[in-house]
Amino acid sequence: xxxxxxxxxxxDVFADAIIFYTADNGxxxxxxxxxxxxxxxxxxxxxxxxxxxxxxDNGTILRRGEDGIWVDVSPxxxxxxxxxxxxxxxxxxxxxxxxxxxSSFDGGSNWRVLSDFGHRDTDLFSVxxxxxxxxAFLITGxxxxxxxxxxxxxxxxxxxxxxxxxxxxxxxxxxVVLGRNGSGYxxxxxxxxxxxxxxxxxxxxxxxxxxxxxxxxxxxxxxxxSDIKVWxxxxxxxxxxxxxxxxxxxxVTACAxxDNGTxxxxxxxxxxxxxxxxxxxxxxxAVASNGAGIAFIVxxxxxSGMVNLLPLNGVSR
Numbered sequence: 001x002x003x004x005x006x007x008x009x010x011x012d013v014f015a016d017a018i019i020f021y022t023a024d025n026g027x028x029x030x031x032x033x034x035x036x037x038x039x040x041x042x043x044x045x046x047x048x049x050x051x052x053x054x055x056x057d058n059g060t061i062l063r064r065g066e067d068g069i070w071v072d073v074s075p076x077x078x079x080x081x082x083x084x085x086x087x088x089x090x091x092x093x094x095x096x097x098x099x100x101x102x103s104s105f106d107g108g109s110n111w112r113v114l115s116d117f118g119h120r121d122t123d124l125f126s127v128x129x130x131x132x133x134x135x136a137f138l139i140t141g142x143x144x145x146x147x148x149x150x151x152x153x154x155x156x157x158x159x160x161x162x163x164x165x166x167x168x169x170x171x172x173x174x175x176v177v178l179g180r181n182g183s184g185y186x187x188x189x190x191x192x193x194x195x196x197x198x199x200x201x202x203x204x205x206x207x208x209x210x211x212x213x214x215x216x217x218x219x220x221x222x223x224x225x226s227d228i229k230v231w232x233x234x235x236x237x238x239x240x241x242x243x244x245x246x247x248x249x250x251x252v253t254a255c256a257x258x259d260n261g262t263x264x265x266x267x268x269x270x271x272x273x274x275x276x277x278x279x280x281x282x283x284x285x286a287v288a289s290n291g292a293g294i295a296f297i298v299x300x301x302x303x304s305g306m307v308n309l310l311p312l313n314g315v316s317r
Contacts (some may be wrong), residue, residue, distance in 0.1 A: 015302035017056065018282045019043075019070065020095045025293035026255055026265050028091035029278050035070055036060055042196050042244075044085045044092070046107075053108045054298050055082035063108045064296075075102065075111045083227050088129035088137065095124035095139055115279040119145070128165045130173045138165055138174050138187075146177055146185065156185050158192055164203035166213040166225075178203050178215055193252065195231050196223050202286070204254070208211045211251035216242035222256065224270045236273050238262055244286040248295050257284035257297055 001263035017034040034040065040056040052064040059078030062070045092104040094111070099119040102111045123142045130136035139147040140162035148152040150173065153184075156162075160179030167174030177185040184195040186306040199218040204211070213225035220238040222245075223231040236242070242258035256273070261280040264273045282299045289295035 002219060017301045018284070018297075018299040020053070020278055020297040022248075022296075023294050025253050026295065028275075029263075032064075032068070032070065033279075034062065034298075036062060036072060038302055039300040040285060041082060043083045043288045043296045043298045044087045045288045045290050045294070045296060046087045047290045047292075049107065050294070051087075051107055052288070052296050053085050053087065053092060054286075054296070055085045055096070056298075057081045059096075059100075061085075061094065061108075061111055064136060067127070071109065074110055075113060077238060078102045078113060080104075081125065082180075086127045086129050088134065088136070090129070090134040093127045093129070093137060093140075095127045097123045099124060099141075101127075101139070119147070125161065125163045126165060128167065128174050131167070133227045136173060138177075140165060140177050144179075146187075148173075148187075154187075154190075156183075158183060158185075165213070166203050166215075176213065182217075196221070196233070198223070201242060204245055204247055204281075213245055214245050214254060214256075214268055216245045216256050216258070218242075219279075220258075220272065222264075222270070234270065234273065236264060238264065239274055243284065246289050246295065247291060248289045249293055250291045253293075254295075254296065255287050255289070257287045257299075259283045263297065 017036050019032045019034045020029045022029045023160050038057045038060045040054045045052045054062045054200045063073045064070045079101040080097045082094050084096040085171045094102045099122050101117045102112045104111045107299040115234045122145050126140045128138045142161045144156040144158040160181050160183045162177045163180050164178045165174040166176045182196045182198050184193045198221045201217050203215040215223045218241050220236040222234040222236045224234050226232045240258045240260050240262040242256050245256040247254050254266040254270050266273045284299040287297045
């Protein structure tokens with residue numbers, strides 16, 4: 001008797017990190033080739049040149065120029081994960097685990113590790129520029145770490161991990177730093193405050209034109225800074241963790257991204273939100289825009305274990 005048997009083979013399937021692009025205020029999104037097999041954690045865009053920079057695990061830095069192609073410009077020998085990148089008037093900065101800090105002054109083509117920064121025992125979660133000054137910046141990190149190029153290391157008296165900073169485009173230095181545990185720190189007043197009872201993951205970095213600070217976090221949490229100096233909870237229509245938020249058009253259109261392919265759009269300055277489908281279930285980690293309708297979304301790579309059943313014919317007994 002001849003019996004057909006099935007032979008089981010397990011194979012691993014990888015896909016590059018995901019990047020989406022829109023040039024029409026989020027009406028249409030196009031997937032672009034990231035050309036990297038490592039997770040991307042943040043993205044930033046130059047308002048003046050249109051150059052986009054994305055950073056990720058294992059020291060990954062990608063640059064998108066006018067040709068629309070993402071090119072790996074990672075500095076050699078860097079293995080630290082990078083969590084944040086920012087574009088300023090005259091340069092760019094990126095930061096990440098173990099206190100790594102980098103800068104670029106040629107449009108992101110070449111990056112230099114700032115080895116003399118001196119905070120190797122601290123993970124750095126966000127970097128932000130003063131949009132009105134060519135060399136002023138703010139860095140936040142774990143255990144209440146805040147470093148200002150203007151005031152140096154700030155003593156906040158908290159162990160909250162600071163993950164984001166917010167500032168009005170025309171008012172200079174970022175005014176508010178937000179902690180992962182829902183706390184905040186007012187830079188101008190030098191005081192801590194309780195923001196919300198939620199895990200915060202990201203916030204609008206620069207807003208103007210009547211915009212409001214918006215923060216996002218776990219389980220679809222969205223908070224909007226109201227006229228009366230209070231963070232109001234806003235319904236989001238999702239229970240997925242949200243990782244970042246940005247204005248696509250300042251003061252009008254906002255976009256929030258999160259796990260399992262979640263993309264939320266608001267067309268009324270963050271008051272109401274609706275989910276759109278980009279056809280992916282990947283975790284989306286960051287969104288950035290030039291404030292005039294052009295934006296990028298970045299996310300993680302895909303990995304799945306697939307089982308193939310292959311027939312073995314001709315076995316007899």
